[in-house]
Amino acid sequence: MSEDPSTETAEETRGAYSWIGKNVTKPDALEKALGATEYVGDMVVPGMLHGKILWADTPHAVIKRIDTEEAARVPGVHAVLTAADVPGSNRFGLAVLDQCALAEERVRSVGDAVALVAAEDEEAAEEAVAKIRVHKEHLRPILTYADALDPDAPKIHDGGNVFQHTTVRKGDLDKGIRESAAIVENAYHTHRMDHVPMEPEAGLAYVDPSGVLNILVGTQYPYRDRRQIAPALGLPMNKVRVIQAPIGGGFGRKDDITAEIHVGLLALKTRRPVRLVYTREESLVANTKRHPMAMNFRTGAGADGRLTFLDGDIYGDTGAGVSLGAYVIKKAGIHATGPYDVPNIRVDTYTLYTNNLTSGAMRGFGVMQAAVAHESQMDQLAHKLGMSPLEFRLKNCLKPGLASSTGQLMNEGCGIEATLRRIKDYMSARDLRFKRPEAAS
Amino acid sequence: MKQRYVLRVNGRGMEAAAEAHESLLDVLRENLRLTGSKKGCNEAECGSCTVLLDGRPVVSCLVLVPDAADRDVVTIEALATDGVPHPIQRQMVEQGGVQCGYCTPGMIMSAYALLLDNPDPTDDEIRFAISGNICRCTGYGKIVKAVRAAAVEMKGQAGNGGAAS
Amino acid sequence: MRFDYFEPDSLDEAADLLREGGGTRKPLAGGTDIVIQLRRRAARCEGLVNLKRIPGLADWSCARGDGLHIGACTPMRDLETAAAVAGGYPSLCEAIRVVGSLQLRNIASVGGNLCNASPSADTAPPLMVLDAMASYRTDDGAEQSLPVEDFFAGPGTSVLGSAGLLLSVDLPEPAPHTGDAFERFTPRSAMDIAIASAAASVTLDAEGQRVEAVRIALGAVAPTPIRAVRAEERVVEKEPTPDLLEQAGAVAMEECSPIDDIRGTAAYRKELVRILVRRVLRRAVERARDGGRTETP
Numbered sequence: 001m002s003e004d005p006s007t008e009t010a011e012e013t014r015g016a017y018s019w020i021g022k023n024v025t026k027p028d029a030l031e032k033a034l035g036a037t038e039y040v041g042d043m044v045v046p047g048m049l050h051g052k053i054l055w056a057d058t059p060h061a062v063i064k065r066i067d068t069e070e071a072a073r074v075p076g077v078h079a080v081l082t083a084a085d086v087p088g089s090n091r092f093g094l095a096v097l098d099q100c101a102l103a104e105e106r107v108r109s110v111g112d113a114v115a116l117v118a119a120e121d122e123e124a125a126e127e128a129v130a131k132i133r134v135h136k137e138h139l140r141p142i143l144t145y146a147d148a149l150d151p152d153a154p155k156i157h158d159g160g161n162v163f164q165h166t167t168v169r170k171g172d173l174d175k176g177i178r179e180s181a182a183i184v185e186n187a188y189h190t191h192r193m194d195h196v197p198m199e200p201e202a203g204l205a206y207v208d209p210s211g212v213l214n215i216l217v218g219t220q221y222p223y224r225d226r227r228q229i230a231p232a233l234g235l236p237m238n239k240v241r242v243i244q245a246p247i248g249g250g251f252g253r254k255d256d257i258t259a260e261i262h263v264g265l266l267a268l269k270t271r272r273p274v275r276l277v278y279t280r281e282e283s284l285v286a287n288t289k290r291h292p293m294a295m296n297f298r299t300g301a302g303a304d305g306r307l308t309f310l311d312g313d314i315y316g317d318t319g320a321g322v323s324l325g326a327y328v329i330k331k332a333g334i335h336a337t338g339p340y341d342v343p344n345i346r347v348d349t350y351t352l353y354t355n356n357l358t359s360g361a362m363r364g365f366g367v368m369q370a371a372v373a374h375e376s377q378m379d380q381l382a383h384k385l386g387m388s389p390l391e392f393r394l395k396n397c398l399k400p401g402l403a404s405s406t407g408q409l410m411n412e413g414c415g416i417e418a419t420l421r422r423i424k425d426y427m428s429a430r431d432l433r434f435k436r437p438e439a440a441s
Numbered sequence: 442m443k444q445r446y447v448l449r450v451n452g453r454g455m456e457a458a459a460e461a462h463e464s465l466l467d468v469l470r471e472n473l474r475l476t477g478s479k480k481g482c483n484e485a486e487c488g489s490c491t492v493l494l495d496g497r498p499v500v501s502c503l504v505l506v507p508d509a510a511d512r513d514v515v516t517i518e519a520l521a522t523d524g525v526p527h528p529i530q531r532q533m534v535e536q537g538g539v540q541c542g543y544c545t546p547g548m549i550m551s552a553y554a555l556l557l558d559n560p561d562p563t564d565d566e567i568r569f570a571i572s573g574n575i576c577r578c579t580g581y582g583k584i585v586k587a588v589r590a591a592a593v594e595m596k597g598q599a600g601n602g603g604a605a606s
Numbered sequence: 607m608r609f610d611y612f613e614p615d616s617l618d619e620a621a622d623l624l625r626e627g628g629g630t631r632k633p634l635a636g637g638t639d640i641v642i643q644l645r646r647r648a649a650r651c652e653g654l655v656n657l658k659r660i661p662g663l664a665d666w667s668c669a670r671g672d673g674l675h676i677g678a679c680t681p682m683r684d685l686e687t688a689a690a691v692a693g694g695y696p697s698l699c700e701a702i703r704v705v706g707s708l709q710l711r712n713i714a715s716v717g718g719n720l721c722n723a724s725p726s727a728d729t730a731p732p733l734m735v736l737d738a739m740a741s742y743r744t745d746d747g748a749e750q751s752l753p754v755e756d757f758f759a760g761p762g763t764s765v766l767g768s769a770g771l772l773l774s775v776d777l778p779e780p781a782p783h784t785g786d787a788f789e790r791f792t793p794r795s796a797m798d799i800a801i802a803s804a805a806a807s808v809t810l811d812a813e814g815q816r817v818e819a820v821r822i823a824l825g826a827v828a829p830t831p832i833r834a835v836r837a838e839e840r841v842v843e844k845e846p847t848p849d850l851l852e853q854a855g856a857v858a859m860e861e862c863s864p865i866d867d868i869r870g871t872a873a874y875r876k877e878l879v880r881i882l883v884r885r886v887l888r889r890a891v892e893r894a895r896d897g898g899r900t901e902t903p
Binding site: 569 | 607608609610611613634637638641642644645646654656658683706707708709710712713795796797
């Protein structure tokens with residue numbers, strides 16, 4: 001094993017803190033290694049029914065009628081529910097209440113739930129789901145950034161398809177352009193991505209003798225879940241208890257409502273415990289993803305190698321629901337300059353509704369998409385200036401005393417320069433060199 | 442129509458009433474309540490359901506229960522003996538190979554199968570052995586380290602004195 | 607996903623069960639394709655006829671002078687871990703090692719991989735270049751055999767009728783000074799399906815200077831796995847120089863007829879064929895010069 005250059009710091013820290021810099025075993029690791037940990041999908045309660053969801057399966061449509069009679073006649077079926085059966089607001093959403101627990105008159109994404117079934121076993125529930133007939137009238141689906149920006153396109157929600165526009169402004173853009181010796185301009189696209197936690201979403205709900213709806217779920221945020229579940233189901237807050245079950249991976253997606261409201265509704269209606277476990281396919285279709293973004297960036301630097309300006313637009317596809325999209329996409333704009341000092345900035349971000357899958361929180365929260373653009377721009381600028389990409393970054397990185405794009409003053413927590421210097425030391429100790437990119441035509 | 446199947450699971454004869462199209466994984470989990478084997482994809486992509494069938498690792502989601510009848514099945518629940526974790530289980534904990542834990546039982550069964558065949562694997566052999574088990578948390582490095590540490594520990598236990606190097 | 611399940615003890619019984627089903631029953635040799643297709647409701651089938659407990663059908667043997675005999679239900683992992691297979695038929699071993707996961711290859715069979723008849727079936731190109739013969743039972747019970755390259759009829763279909771059964775695949779012992787290799791391209795190194803694949807078998811003269819015989823096969827770039835005969839013609843009876851192997855790749859890319867799909871575009875697949883063919887030819891030539899043997903994995 002080669003010597004890890006981070007050892008030095010780890011040694012320094014080891015003495016100073018009781019936990020930082022030390023190996024700590026996770027308190028729940030052994031029961032997990034033994035296979036003893038019970039995730040929701042492993043739990044069984046006496047009298048438990050099994051829930052299944054009928055998904056919209058079409059991106060944009062008006063629901064004319066739903067026939068559930070045939071489904072209800074499947075032996076073993078206890079409930080077939082549609083939006084009409086939801087006792088509360090039927091709405092949820094982390095930022096705004098723009099998602100329906102069960103679709104009402106509109107379907108806005110293939111991942112919208114349309115109906116629910118509870119049955120004695122999963123097969124009966126599946127059979128009943130297959131027998132629900134949804135009469136739909138298809139609408140023009142809004143699937144691209146251009147569709148969403150088209151003022152004549154159908155509105156997915158009442159407020160229009162541009163949910164939010166944010167701006168970052170700093171310095172004098174024209175001055176920055178005038179002072180540039182090199183300018184690069186490019187369009188970047190990042191794709192939608194699923195978190196793929198190894199545990200597909202699952203929930204188990206029951207009403208206890210005191211009338212409290214208990215919901216076990218692998219969630220990242222039980223209290224915020226409760227604030228969404230109770231009004232959606234028309235219950236007072238103190239009649240809903242969310243119990244956080246072991247989470248088989250979340251990575252941001254289990255910040256949102258997953259199975260909670262559906263399994264809770266089924267338990268309320270059947271007065272039986274109900275467990276609902278997604279298949280992997282359902283998990284891929286439903287719930288939030290990482291935002292696809294389109295980023296048009298123009299970046300400049302002076303002959304001295306100092307960045308002069310960033311002029312950029314970022315379009316984020318949040319799908320049929322905002323979830324945390326407005327924050328994620330705004331954050332991509334705030335981080336569009338990366339960890340670099342840029343004196344003149346114009347960045348606009350647009351959070352767009354589409355009929356694609358809803359996007360929300362995922363590790364990095366918009367910063368990773370921005371990094372694809374700003375780091376590619378940095379490499380191309382360095383190349384154009386004939387500088388080493390490392391030296392170019394060292395020259396421009398944020399340091400204590402400098403301010404971020406939004407004016408936040410850097411303090412001792414700003415580690416980019418130390419990181420770059422460590423890379424430089426590592427490379428020179430091993431005589432590693434940057435491969436020069438082939439000359440651009 | 443349900444039929445009775447006799448399975449030999451973890452050294453014990455067990456009966457399960459199931460339909461022929463049900464998977465070994467579902468019967469282990471639902472009928473026998475051995476829920477250590479996980480259902481991550483139900484189509485052989487993730488490895489979370491790995492068990493040993495006649496000594497070989499298989500994805501139990503694709504084994505139909507009649508096909509497992511009268512054969513030896515070993516699940517994660519059998520690895521600890523008298524409450525003492527297997528060295529792979531202990532090393533997964535100590536080396537930080539466990540995070541969310543959902544892939545862990547399948548991962549350990551793949552590693553267990555490897556060490557039965559090859560008590561002194563190289564890192565490449567360990568990586569190959571667990572290449573059918575997806576972990577989204579760890580990045581695999583600590584899992585490989587745990588399997589290697591377990592192999593060293595087991596050689597020591599076997600009295601070969603293999604731990605010194 | 608309900609279906610009837612049968613576990614016949616003999617081939618006659620298996621064939622009877624399939625015939626009684628009148629096309630609604632399918633044989634189960636491994637199950638790693640059909641069970642998933644049934645679960646996704648992508649295949650319609652009312653019954654599965656498990657062949658795995660029929661005596662002899664899951665047996666394989668490899669003896670000097672006899673070549674390699676693979677019973678249709680032989681788990682892929684049995685072949686992958688056999689030194690005789692890795693040494694004598696390295697391209698087959700290379701193809702098997704990338705099928706699904708190790709845990710899947712303990713269930714999946716070579717016969718199932720062929721009968722599923724996917725254009726991207728990994729074992730097909732090596733079996734085609736290794737001159738493998740498929741022995742099967744027709745709908746009316748006659749036993750026949752034909753080269754594996756003639757076994758496929760189109761995507762998902764083979765020469766087998768609804769009551770037909772693949773019995774075995776038999777590979778002759780490679781000629782002296784023969785080497786073979788398989789390579790495929792996937793974005794992930796494990797658990798993926800080929801965007802394109804290629805296999806080659808090369809027999810050199812005793813001096814190792816001239817190609818006496820060559821076979822090239824391609825996967826995932828046509829409705830079935832195919833031979834690249836014009837590329838073979840370019841190479842045979844010539845000295846296998848890097849330039850010639852490069853030319854063979856260029857010829858092969860014009861012989862295939864790939865489609866655009868989610869894994870890759872037709873143009874990308876053709877480009878991959880050019881590169882993969884060059885690489886498998888080069889490695890096959892190296893192995894032929896090394897006496898046609900490779901390291902045991």
